[in-house]
Amino acid sequence: MTILYEWKPEYSTGVDAIDEDHKMIFSLINQFKHSVENGEHEFASSELLDKLIDYVNFHFAREENKMSERGLASLTDHQYLHEDLKFQVIAFRSMEEQEKAAIIGEIGSFLEDWLINHIIKVDVPTFRP
Numbered sequence: 001m002t003i004l005y006e007w008k009p010e011y012s013t014g015v016d017a018i019d020e021d022h023k024m025i026f027s028l029i030n031q032f033k034h035s036v037e038n039g040e041h042e043f044a045s046s047e048l049l050d051k052l053i054d055y056v057n058f059h060f061a062r063e064e065n066k067m068s069e070r071g072l073a074s075l076t077d078h079q080y081l082h083e084d085l086k087f088q089v090i091a092f093r094s095m096e097e098q099e100k101a102a103i104i105g106e107i108g109s110f111l112e113d114w115l116i117n118h119i120i121k122v123d124v125p126t127f128r129p
């Protein structure tokens, strides 16, 4: 039974566009978990990871632009965290299919932990007025 991650109002950053992006990220993580649990490993570790990479590139740029507009000093550290996530996901994406299949559950857990913790512990305090 898939445990679905639901976006909650307490995760709101106060910036509508960023909240909408975060809901989409929750949805992509849920699709990933659902696909893995249904044995669609290749779909999860190729198409869904591609979608996630595209989406986080777009979304992280949006957050970084917003931080830059607000002149926030934490921008550089925040960018570093974003780069780290992108690097990890691209590394997973570029593994051989067999290798990915062997660690697919760990990839899912990594994505959940990283993204959900990042949203709650880093993005919310950064943007909430």
Ligand SMILES: [Fe+2]
Pocket: 063, 078, 082, 118, 122, 123
């Ligand atoms: Fe962020």
